[in-house]
Amino acid sequence: MFTVGKRLVFTVVIILFMLTLLPPVSPAAQPGEFPDIKGHWAEADILFLAGKGVIGGYPDGNFNPTQNISRRELAKIALSLFPAGAKLSESGSGVPDYPDIHSGWGQEYLSTAANYLPGYTDGHFKPDAPATRYEVAWLALAASLVERGHFKQENNRLFIELPMPDENAWRQAVKFKEYTGLPERYRKSTAYLPEDPGKEDFFNNAGYFLTDLNPVALLAGAGILKGYTDGTVGLDREVTRAETVAIVTRVFNTDFSDADKYLLEPAGKVYRPRTVQLTSANAADRLNQAGVFYQNKYDDPLQRARMIYNLMIHVLNYDWDTREGLEQYAVADIAGLMQTGKSTDEGLVRYYATLAKAAGLSAQTIKGQGVNPGDSGPHTWVELNIGGVTVSVDPTYGVCTGNVYFNNFSSWDSQGYQWIKE
Template sequence: MKRTLIIGTLILSLGFGQSVSAAATNGKVDFKDVGGHWAKSNIEYMVEQGAVDGYPDGTFRPEGTITRAEFSKVLADLMDADGGSNAFADTKGHWAESKVNGLVNEGIIVKSEYPNGFAPDTKITRLEISKMVARGLAQESLLWKAVLLGFQQLPAINVPFNDQDEMKLSDVPYIALANSSDIINGYDDGTFKIDRSATRAEATVMLKRYLDAKSKKPVLSELLEKFKGEQDVQKFSKSQLEAWVDKDADIKRLANLPINHYTGTSLAKNHDALIYPMGHDSSTNDTELVTQAMNDMIGWMNVYENLDYRTVGDSWKNKMLRYYSQSSTYHGVHYSNEDLPKLIDVYVKEVKDGKYIQESFFVTDLSLAFKQKRTEYSNNEFVIRGTQYVRFTSVTDLPEGVELNKWYKRDVDVKYMQNLWGDKVSWDTADNIAAGYTVITPYKLVTVK
């Protein structure tokens, strides 16, 4: 049987698992520091039920904070979640180890959200509580489980807090459930404050409301309608946008764009000329080599177009050098093979001077690799066509028509040189080295279709 009020003096008291005398006589609660407090009735109720207790000096200390371990202990007891394999190295031997492990096993605490350890004695935030109680409700109630799944499937959610812009999109469904269940509300100024530490009073009230919410019967259709919002891709993180974009539509559009070839042949024919350099003879199929070239150019674009002037340095420089091995001229200055690190130093300086902070990803496909000759007498160019998505959050000189903190897309032809024999340089290089890119279409704001 699942316990409903087992908080006792386990958490919100001076000693964990110890009996601490509360300021209560004959069931009457009389804490010195609770009179007039906004959570007074909830604190008194939970104390009278034996759910929480105060300190030996007759105080409850409602504005004191509560840690991850403390909140986990309470919720684990309420859910009867205990034990299991050790989930975090930094909880091994901790007094709340079995409770944390129990919540991990139940899916209430998600390990990937704590990549550097659980840090059990860290103050818990309102966002963390929202996630835990939302998952807990979904675990213990099929109706609330349906609500959480419904929220997660909405294209966009609108929560009634004016600091929603500070919330990750993936976190909003949990906040919406915590709010719709009346477990966690906002502040008088209309904010939710995801990073604020919860107080002992807040935690007590939230846990009381969690118990109440388990018996509620939410109406899914009503909640979905109430919280349904308009999708705003400009608020997407890079990974969210990358998952959202219609890559097939990009690839189809790119395949139909003209190429600059002196004979005027299509991209598809020039793709075949690259894959089958000696004709459609299986013995000359270069698919593997071209695939490697495509991957190398995706790698180069990911380094070259993801910038942060505050941290750019040796690590970025070494990643860049992987795609450079042939002498080059830049802004009228010639750099020999071994002088290429100096060229990358120039790039580093430009990033810092321009105060660039930008994030980007590149959409392409093997079918968009081709070779072209601009004139009958020019050399072959090897090209990977793709769509670049980019957002600038800092730069001293924005491209024309582009605003900060908005996602844009443009089509580009990325040129590469085969480096199969390797130029003699002192660093490791990719099989294919970068030769710059040509912009096909200008920046266009990313919008919902």
């Protein structure tokens, strides 16, 4: 009897410990029973989503509207409200994988959210890091567009039909303090747009020139993203549970079906990288951790190389600002790339090759000329030696346009693409 009693106590302790690991929901906190939201500015939105079973309260019955929300919690909220986005999943050809999304609650939401939200530049997803205002708006927007049928799946890749922001949307966007200088930047740019040789019609051409800001302009024009009292939109600010609920509800209530034009964008396109500030030694160590993860998880070296490629196109962006108008430019080291989240071809190749080597692959940087239907010039890419077979990888084209430049260079010849070694 004494032994049974000890086992019973031990079991109860274990159960109580496991309960502390559950996400913040409470069976006792029914919709309309959150005492700390009475009179709160987001009360109606909170009750709306609570009524749909998308959000809940904490064990004490409160909602805690001023508490920051994590990326894990955001994934659960957005993909519960728009379940079609959660059901759609690409095959292994394009989905990224991260060392830190395989533990804790909500893994089914995290694995899908990783298709839409960027990972951090150190090769991790950081699910329990605070979500930013932009991430809340973007994940809700992407999931809602998929929910309403604005997507395509081609060759196991998921694309989102993103409505092109109209003139009014861009006029709203440039009201935010961060973007008041965009029209002048457009006029001074060396980029050439045949539709606007005089560089005077910013508001009708901005969507082609500032593609990374298209989601921001779209959300601003729809009144989903609103400015703070200081005039900023604060895209990188951490957001509270109340702010999250308000933004997600606005997306839910907005129909973009009447858009005149749509842009077909890869679901994982990185509009706004999640960067980290690390020393060179720490940056190398962090990539080494990610490399060991891939080596241990993916026995097939070709699949391992592919997963590293998928990671890159979900965490990094191309540095168009640095490239434009410059024949020579400094190439940041790995730590510098992690701090900015963007680089030109040499920096992107260095990142891929470093991570590939950390994952036990033989990777060599190749310099030469890149030729495509719209451009040509000095270019850098990677060659892997896998079982005596050369596998060519172009991280730069991948980051710019999607995950379609992996081990298939010869198939691009007929479309006017060439990689010519020095």
